[in-house]
Amino acid sequence: MNAVNEHILAEQTIHAWCIDLSKSIKQQDIEKHMQLVSQRVQVYGMPTKDTINYRQWKSRRKNEFANDTLLAINFREMRLISSTPKRLRFNTQETMLGNNGKMVLLDKNITLEFEDDHSWRVIEEKVNSWRVKKLDLANF
Helix, strand or coil: CCHHHHHHHHHHHHHHHHHHHHHHHHCCCHHHHHCCEEEEEEEECCCCCCCECHHHHHHHHHHHHHCCCEEEEEEEEEEEEEECCCEEEEEEEEEEEECCCEEEEEEEEEEEEECCCCCEEEEEEEEEEEEEEECCHHHC
16 A cells, blocks of 8 residues: 555544544443543543543543533544554544533544554543633524
8 A cells, every 4th residue: 555545544544533432422322432442541631730541531421421511522623643554643623512511622632543453542642732612502
């Protein structure tokens, strides 16, 4: 496979993963959602300065689904940074929308890894920056 085809395949893999993650949030399907997350995941750059691991990620999502606080996560401006046969690293602008109208806009670097079961999962996220906006959902 040539470099152009490999680049296109990497971008398609990234887009598919982002779409699947967004769908799992919209459907509030914790099993489907966690299938997209590596057991070894680490998230860096959180406002608290703490890192988040798999157990904490799952706990947070379960809580958000149980309390219906997270409406959607969307990705835009996905830009491939690097790729190998086992890892894809990209930058994206992620928007998290809460049911209270709170929007968290994140600039992130995300690394996906092709794991032994032939699934692409997020292995690392680094939050570069974030900002919060508030929408008046009553006017939508």
